[in-house]
Each structure stands twice: as C-alpha cells, then as structure tokens.
Amino acid sequence: MNDVQTIITLAVFAGVILAIAFNLIDMVLAALLGVSILIVTGSVDQQDILNAVRAGGGALALLFGGMVVARTLKPTGLFENISTRFLLLTRGSGKRFLLGIVALVAPICAFLPNATVVILVAPIVISAAVALETDFVGPVVLTAIISNSAGLLTLVGDPATFIVGSSIGMTFAQYLKRMSLGGLASVLTIIPILPLVMGKVWRVHRDLPADLRAKPIERRGFCALSLMILAVMVMLFLFGEDLPTRIVPPAVAIIVASLALLVIYGFKVEPLERVLQDVDWKTLVFIFCLFCLVEEFTKTGIMKPLARNLFAWFGVSLLPVALVMLAGVALASTFLANIPVVAAVVLLTKGYFVVAELMPEIALGARYTDWPLWSLPVFAGLMFGGTLGGNATLIGASANIVGAGICAAEGRPVSFATFLRYGLPITACQLAVSAVYVLSLSLLLGR
Amino acid sequence: MEAMRGGRIRAWMALVAFAAVVSITLLPLPASAGETLAGVRARKVLRCGVSEGLIGFSFKDPAGQWTGLDADFCRAVAAAVDKQVKVQFVPLFASARFPALEAGEIDLLCRNTTWTLGREAFLGVQFAGVLLYDGQGFMVPRKSKVRRIKDLKGTTICVLKGSTSEPNLADYFGVRGWKYKPLILESVTEARDALVSGGCQAYTSDEIQLASARTHVPDGTRRFVILPDLISKEPLGPVVRRDDEEWFTLVKWVLFALIQAEELGITRENVRALEDTSTDPAMKRFLGKTGGFGKALGVDNDWTVRLVERVGNYGQMFERNLGRDSVLKLDRGLNRLWTQGGLMYAPPFR
8 A cells, every 4th residue: 555545545534434423424325435435546455355354254244143033033023022021120210221221231242242132132122112202222322332341241252352362362261350340340330321321211210001911922933943043043152162163153143044044934934035135234234344444444554563652652661551552442443343453453562562572572473372460451451442442433333333223224313423422421431440440450460 | 026026136136245245254365465565566665674783784874875685685675576666674673573574564574583483483474585594603802711602601791682692592501501691781782882891701692793793893803703603503584474475485586586696697787688698598587588487476577687686696795795895704604505515595497
C-alpha cells in the first residue's frame, strides 16, 4: 500500500464511520460503498478479501447458524412460551425485567458465542418488553452489552479473551482464578447504571393479567427435535474442540444450521426458501464489509511501531503500559471489530516485552507460553479493552449489530446515536472499574 | 408466482454465496501470501532493518550514505524487485529487530543476525541463507599478556546484552570450569569504551564486529588484538517473515545470485556488456536472456543484471565493505567461493 492508498483508506474508513454515526445513509450501503471505493482505488486486492474472510468468516458462520436455529424454532411458539414465563418472573416490574436480562444472559454468554446468544434471547426480550408496554430497544441493547461483557467471565467467553489468554499459555482454571473476578466486576458495574441509562424501563410497572399463562408449545415433535439440535449446538460449542476431529465453533454453527434446515424439510413445516429469506442477510453483509474495512485499516500500518513506541514512552514501567493498552485497545475496538484488533495488538504487546528486554526474543513465538505473572496486567488491559470497548457503539461488536438488526426487523431501527446513548456511559464505567482491577493486579503481581 | 420464484432463487443464491465464503474460512489458506513483494512494489520502497551503526555491516557515513555488507544486500534486493525501488534503512537496536520484522514494520531484516535453530523454531521468521560466516572471538589490549582464551580465566569480560555472545561465553567458560566476571553492556559503544578504559580485560563478540569496533578507537589496530581462537559458529544472514513464501524465495535467490555472479566472473563493471554479448548458455540463463526465471519469481527477467549493476557481485561487496578495500582489511576466510576453499556456494541457475 503506497502513501496515497493509505490516505484514501483512512479517509474512506473515517467517512464510513461518520456516515453511519450521523445517520446520513443506510449503514450497509455506507459500508458497501466504502469497500467499493477501496476496490476502485486499488487498495483492496484478492488477498485482502481472503484475509477478511479468514478473520470474519468465523463470526459470520456463528451468526448464520444462530439465525437459522432461531428461525427454525419460531413456528413452535417456544420463544413466546419462554417469554411469558420470563414475564411472570418480572411480576410486571421493569426493574426485575432488566435485572432478569442480566441474570439470564451473563451465565450463558460466559460459555456460548455472544452474537448467537443475542439471536436466541432477543425475541424473548422483545416479547416481554411489548407485554410490559415499554420500548424494547434499550433492553435489546442491554442484551448485547451484557453478552459482550460476560465474555470476560471465562477464557472461552469471547474470542478476544481467548486469543490473548491462549497466547500467553493461560488455562481455563488460571483464568477463573486471576481474571474472572474482573469480568464479574465489569458485568456487575452495569447494574447500578441501569436506572440512569434506562430509567424509563427501570421504572415501568404493569399489572399482569391474572390469567397470564405460558402458551403451550405447538408441533411438539418438531419442537423436541429442534431443541435437541440446540442441545447438540451447546454441547459442541463446549466440547467440540476436544473431539478427535476438532470441531471449532463456526463449524458447529454450520453443522447445526444444516441439521435445523433438515428438520424443517423433514417435517414440512414450511418451505426452506422462506426460512432462508428470513436470515438477516443485511447484517451479515454489513459485518463482512466491516471486516474488509478493518483489514485495509490494519494494512495502513499505523499500529506497527506500537512495540517500539511503548518502550520509548514508558520504558519498563508496566502499569502505564497496561493502562494505555486498556484505553487504546478499547478505543480501537469501539470502531473496529475487536477480533482482528486484538490479534494484531497481542503480537505487538509481546514485541514490547522483547524490545524492552523484559523477555527473551523467543517470547515472540506463537508456541512460547512461559509468560511470568508480572506480565499479566498488560495482557489483562488488552483483554478488557478489546472486549469492553465494543460496548460503546453500534458497530463495536457483532452482537450489537445483530441486536440492532433484530430491532429493525421488528419495526424499530436503532441509530448509531441511540446505541451510543446507552453504550457510552456503560462502557466508560466498565473501563474505569477495569482500570482499578488492572491496577490491583499490578500491585499484587508486579515486578 | 414470478415474485415468489424470484425470491426463492435469490434466497438460494445468497445461501450458496454465503456457503462459499464460509467454507473458505474453514479451510487452511496457503502460506505464500506474496504481500511483501506487492507492498514493496506499490510503495517503491524497501524497508530494510539494519544495525544502528556498525562499520562493515551498516553504517551511515558523514555524507548520510549507508555503507556496509548488510546495507548493500538491502540495495541488491531492492534492485531485484525493480529499478525504481529505493531502500529505506531502518536502524534497529538488537532487541527491537524481531518485533519490528514480525510487526511488518520492515520488509527485510539484514542486521548481522545469527542464523540459529531457536530463532527459526520459535519465531515466525526464516533465514534466507548465509551472507557472512563469522564466529565469536575475543579482543584484548595488545600490551596485555593474554594470547589465548585460556589466559582470560578469572578476568572481567565485556559482552553485549541480549546477543548470542552472552550465552556462548557462559557455555564455553562454564563447561571448562573457568571462572570469569561478565560485564554486560547495552551497546557496542559502551562495550568498546569499557575495554578502552580498562573496565574489562577483554571484549567478546562476533569477530568482524570486534574488528569494526577497533576502527573507532584511535590507533586501534596497534593497541588491540583479536585472539586467534573462535568459540562459536556465527552464520549471519538476511531474515524475512515466515508467512510469505514468494518473498522468502526472492530474497534467498538474490543472495545466490550475488554468489553466482562472482563464480561466473560477472561484475558491476561488465554486467551490461555481458548481457548484450555473451553466448555462454549458463551466463545467458543467469542474466535472464533465457529461462524466464525472473517472471517465475515475480520480478522482471533481468533482475540479476539490475542487482549486480547496483552492488556488484558477492566478492566485490565483501572487499568493498570488509576486505582489502575497506578500513577493516579482513581476510575472506570461509567467505571465499567454494571453488577457492570457502563455503560460498549457489545452487544451479537452471
């Protein structure tokens, strides 16, 4: 990429973000036009598209699988059934409704892919919100934000967490011991903010009809098979990578989507074409375009001197490096998909340790996992920044875009500004709490 | 009815397109990405990581011109890519070289770097070959009584931090049960100054680095002597990232081309004339008149002509930077051609 292409890429990237932020044009169209301009100017080549596919294909596969499974379950009335039960638990209180979303989504997202969970839970949240006669946009946004934040609860909760943790040889148990508390603090931070950012919903109180009962499940045989497929999906998400033939989560999603379509076809519930038409292709196209734009952004090389710059600015003082990592990666993840950002920064972070001669040069290797505990605060900053930064904006995480897509399908499009109103204050508080956690780690484990 | 059928077709087409995209992600991609060559060509600049200043390897002279064997190799690679490609020299201290290469800050690392198993096994890098055979030696004041390494028992020895010299020294003395005190220093300058001021009784490093360091000291050749014993093999070579086979192959064959040019008697001065007049099939193949090897490497067929025209053949590069035409006046030793008793050997250009 030459200098002119670099400038064009940065300008196009900024233009797309601004067009979406100020609602100047449909966000999918903005992203597609951005990619098209880069193709015309010669910035994007075939290899870039392949790289974007490699980086984003997993997320797209997970979303596609989740969408197909959720759509398969729709004719069974299962979502309405669970929604009514959820509604009964709220006893008509908006406060209990919002707290219920936190309690429902956080534990599931500690283990399952965030955006897939949003696809499955959002219909339940929307039905309950409608029954409570309140706007459902806030609760769906909250679902997305909780799903992202809960990714910090376990090593496998979020791809960004996993990339960083596994790159320094951290096991599931070590993560639980040293990092999960910070993740829990990030999730719990949201609760005291809810009355402020979602006051209207928080204060809602409706008398539920005395005869409110969950509607019976329709097509019980079909529903049972669909639920079995869902169970297979959960089991494969959890244990698929331990099988003799390793099945990664994106592959699980594709397998399960195929099985779901087979069940629909076998039971002749409805034509497959209708199920496929209901997949949110617009969201999938948008996410893919974002991955293409991020690929070009990283190709500009503006992050490359990070390792040497960190050493030049802070020397071997790890606490400021950890805090800069937290803030910088959070800022980048606000506008960029966090997976490629974190994957790029983790290598640069290791580079910092080698440049500073705190670690031997072999520590740059992918197989080197003998990282001392005193290096953890820096990597913790990277994990928290990468995972929580995406909560601030509509385009910060796949789960946010999916949530917005579901709201739009229900007739309530979510603008960039609307999401920002909820996301920004929550993210700011979460990052402040994370900074305290990183500081504590530094004091406890520091050199 | 038509609309319904159109909807069906669109839905299935979307599914097929999606499946194609996703299936690519579930399959391994080939390693040869070819991004580096395309990037160098697009920006017309080769970013080459070199030392911060080491006479004989890469040193910025008072006129602002980079000189040295490593600097010339960077120029040779740039010339092989395209006549218009310039070299941007990126000075790096030792610990920053691999992070800079892996982060993509530089396209090529040519910084008197030793080829070791550990570096290739642990890091995402590959050495393109041996540009210079060196070994770790010791430099001592001529007036001292030290004449062999064993005379250094119980002394203080200066060594560079983070270099392969540090563990080599520990291994060599440790296995013999010899006591010594290492004085570990950050830079070549510090190590040299420590030796001059008597802070240590010897300075150990790659032999050519020692010779280079000696030139910075007034009357250095007379005041300091390099001991005849070597304690390690230090094959120094250019390094590239492991994820780009096309670039690795090109850099590797640039090195072979420099050696082959010397073997064929092709010099900076006669290369253009030979290109027009030679009838020797081997010479014609090498100069790109036949064979089409350049195109296969991703560059023009006259790539060898361009690189020899820019820096000369390997022998010319050595003599200009390290040998009789340089301030170091080093003997070629192992760096002679294989036909002259050395180790420099290029596979056939056919």
